[in-house]
Amino acid sequence: MPPRKIIIDTDPGQDDAVAILLALASPDEIEVLGITAVAGNVPLHLTAKNARIVCELAGRPDVKVYAGCDRPLDRELVTAEHVHGKTGLDGPVLPDPTMPLQDAHAVEFIIETLRNEPGGTVTLCPLGPLTNIATALTRAPDIADKIQQIVLMGGAYFEVGNITPTAEFNIYVDPKAADIVMKSAVDIVIMPLDVTHKALVTKPRNDAFRALGNAAGVAAAEMTDFFERFDKEKYGSAGAPLHDPCVTAYLIRSEIFSGRTVNVEVETTSNLTMGMTVADWWGVTDRAPNATFIGDLDADAFFDLLTERLGRL
Numbered sequence: 001m002p003p004r005k006i007i008i009d010t011d012p013g014q015d016d017a018v019a020i021l022l023a024l025a026s027p028d029e030i031e032v033l034g035i036t037a038v039a040g041n042v043p044l045h046l047t048a049k050n051a052r053i054v055c056e057l058a059g060r061p062d063v064k065v066y067a068g069c070d071r072p073l074d075r076e077l078v079t080a081e082h083v084h085g086k087t088g089l090d091g092p093v094l095p096d097p098t099m100p101l102q103d104a105h106a107v108e109f110i111i112e113t114l115r116n117e118p119g120g121t122v123t124l125c126p127l128g129p130l131t132n133i134a135t136a137l138t139r140a141p142d143i144a145d146k147i148q149q150i151v152l153m154g155g156a157y158f159e160v161g162n163i164t165p166t167a168e169f170n171i172y173v174d175p176k177a178a179d180i181v182m183k184s185a186v187d188i189v190i191m192p193l194d195v196t197h198k199a200l201v202t203k204p205r206n207d208a209f210r211a212l213g214n215a216a217g218v219a220a221a222e223m224t225d226f227f228e229r230f231d232k233e234k235y236g237s238a239g240a241p242l243h244d245p246c247v248t249a250y251l252i253r254s255e256i257f258s259g260r261t262v263n264v265e266v267e268t269t270s271n272l273t274m275g276m277t278v279a280d281w282w283g284v285t286d287r288a289p290n291a292t293f294i295g296d297l298d299a300d301a302f303f304d305l306l307t308e309r310l311g312r313l
């Protein structure tokens with residue numbers, strides 16, 4: 001099988017960085033057509049910079065990186081420096097990128113790529129707020145039919161919220177964009193907190209990253225060292241959850257994940273539950289299924305894959 005063509009839409013973020021490293025380390029399975037940055041964990045100028053830092057860390061300065069939307073569709077931007085640090089990539093000391101940022105806007109790149117590639121051959125992998133994706137779908141509704149799949153990190157049902165009591169960060173930042181994506185009729189796979197909170201970097205797993213001894217392995221370990229303090233304090237968990245790498249791991253080994261195809265809708269009006277993903281996990285409504293909501297993974301297989309691939313960089 002030829003590698004699956006993807007666009008990674010991202011707001012790096014340490015866990016976004018590991019997701020990108022995993023994709024770039026897996027050319028037999030994944031061809032990264034481009035990386036589009038969006039405002040989220042930190043403002044856009046930093047996410048566009050961080051995406052290029054990560055490409056250079058992977059030895060891939062040839063990857064095309066585009067800057068996209070600098071704010072949500074109809075809300076003020078909420079950022080997450082309290083989790084990711086001031087730069088978004090706090091932890092390792094990494095050089096400023098020298099590779100260029102592309103001139104085109106990320107939304108333009110997404111639309112043009114989907115129009116130019118054969119239908120059903122390009123998968124979108126959003127790892128941050130869905131502003132770029134929703135803007136592309138709104139501006140060019142014809143692209144919906146051409147998308148092979150959207151595999152995204154966002155939302156939560158049983159785990160409820162990490163930024164409010166009911167909302168996960170990526171969806172909360174731009175609920176309107178998430179609503180547009182959920183209603184797009186595209187084949188959607190969602191990695192919510194329900195599964196990503198099971199992808200925990202325990203100490204032995206982080207030691208394995210560090211023991212690789214290459215720049216990518218050591219950086220992944222140092223990013224996790226920084227990122228884990230938030231979850232350890234908040235949830236008392238054993239380490240940092242690697243949210244976004246669940247998306248790229250799914251493209252390589254979907255069989256290690258399990259979930260249900262159900263109806264998922266996004267709350268866009270209530271101040272109390274804004275950005276909540278209401279997943280009909282138990283099938284108690286007659287609302288039509290629109291997404292595969294992942295609930296579990298084989299965490300050991302996930303970390304074996306990740307460690308082996310980081311070692312290739």
Ligand code: BDR
Pocket residue numbers: 013014015016041080083127128153162168169170243244
């Ligand atoms: C998501 O929010 C960000 O902080 C992470 O990068 C991840 O995409 C988890 O809620």
Ligand code: CA
Pocket residue numbers: 010011012013015016041127128244
């Ligand atoms: Ca992210």
